[in-house]
């Protein structure tokens with residue numbers, strides 16, 4: 001097999017590839033990897049491994065592997081052998097070696113922590129090829145695709161999750177010595193096996209910890225319904241199983257999963273169930289060895305199943321302009337209606353754009369009984385003059401007979417203004433007969449908040465991502481609204497993509513997407529290709545305008561370049577590492593784009 005080849009061009013790489021494939025000893029695995037390297041347009045003449053700052057060392061893989069690798073490193077002493085752990089994307093998480101000469105040589109070829117050794121960037125190499133093929137591999141000398149790597153011999157073994165058997169990363173041994181391939185491979189396999197064993201032990205310790213905390217909760221004096229879960233397991237006692245069934249069961253699990261995923265959340269959360277009942281969840285974390293093992297929920301189910309709301313919120317009633325038929329949405333509508341009709345002060349809690357204002361307007365339209373609805377926005381600034389003016393406006397509106405005052409976004413008020421407002425509203429006022437409705441965003445106002453306590457009723461307006469089935473109705477409604485000629489519909493694939501989107505800005509965002517599509521000069525059916533980039537992300541983080549522009553530029557670039565990250569990064573004038581960081585941040589998965 002050729003040792004050194006001149007030239008860094010694709011042609012040179014191709015020639016070398018052809019020579020390798022003629023060689024009977026070239027293993028199919030290596031040949032397949034060379035083929036991929038050519039498809040990725042990796043340059044054989046220079047090494048270009050992207051660099052990621054702060055690779056994640058807090059993963060189960062890193063926690064399990066690092067002590068094992070450290071012990072091995074002590075035994076290898078000054079041998080010219082380096083041990084490496086990578087994550088499943090080929091990012092080198094850790095590199096250990098004491099041999100100075102080898103350190104310099106590895107640094108020169110960027111085989112160092114933070115660099116990404118996926119085949120996509122550096123072609124055939126131990127780490128990248130083991131990850132791509134899912135098999136242990138020995139890549140020796142000229143089997144490497146990039147010339148600069150051809151001095152090295154690498155034995156790499158993929159590390160799989162012991163239960164799920166999904167790829168977690170790889171263990172790699174690299175040396176410059178020839179002739180010890182068998183030994184190197186045996187050692188790499190043995191270490192990878194130990195790491196998998198340790199991951200199994202850690203996850204069973206985590207599961208045991210969660211189980212222990214779950215059992216403690218179940219065996220307390222009056223346990224009631226208990227649920228415990230993490231990404232792997234769900235445990236629930238018989239009381240929960242019989243108390244929460246059908247759609248309530250799925251809604252409860254859905255919310256519990258979302259809460260459990262936020263390792264910092266502890267406390268109490270109330271959620272509206274599709275049947276009309278409320279589940280109050282007391283959330284405790286299960287923590288062991290400094291890491292989160294999951295969450296334990298003590299559940300209290302409040303209320304009785306309720307009949308549907310009086311106000312029809314079906315698939316598009318143009319008069320009411322309130323669309324949605326998911327149990328979660330109907331429940332919010334029903335509760336709002338009940339509180340409104342009873343004249344209670346009401347706190348509507350929900351993410352921006354979920355339809356809180358629309359809901360108040362619709363309910364007021366149906367039940368106003370001659371009362372006026374006045375809306376007060378949070379003041380743009382809190383200078384003494386502005387707050388005084390704002391408080392005066394609230395006081396006057398409150399005193400106005402037959403008036404419903406909608407105070408929007410009270411979570412935006414500063415502490416001082418909040419206290420003034422609370423005092424103003426709490427003060428008995430013989431002339432004030434009106435009804436008050438406040439809106440705020442979840443987790444920004446706590447339930448022990450004094451302003452919140454003034455309200456007799458509180459309703460949670462669900463985010464769009466929790467309202468199964470509503471997207472289809474909303475899409476139809478907005479198409480009709482923005483293209484009244486009504487000649488357009490949505491293909492099943494496009495609808496499926498819209499239904500998968502997390503809609504961080506909720507109904508407002510869906511409406512603006514459909515408005516954009518409906519205004520296209522060409523009518524007809526909306527297909528997947530017509531959908532804008534924002535429908536192709538998995539993150540439900542709300543972005544600033546600048547961030548949204550950046551995300552869309554990346555998505556458009558990727559779509560134009562057929563998901564080729566390297567070329568898109570070049571087009572945008574950013575490094576591949578930056579590109580990857582931004583993709584992670586914006587929840588962009590290239591494979592979901594086409």
Ligand SMILES: Nc1ncnc2c1ncn2[C@@H]1O[C@H](COP(=O)(O)OP(=O)(O)OP(=O)(O)O)[C@@H](O)[C@H]1O
Pocket residue numbers: 321322323324350351352353354355356357358359477507508511
């Ligand atoms: N159920 C619905 N049916 C029809 N349109 C809706 C519905 N919910 C929301 N919308 C539309 O979505 C947009 C956002 O709704 P709305 O203003 O009520 O949200 P919000 O929760 O009050 O949030 P924000 O405070 O950000 O305005 C509006 O244009 C509204 O017309």
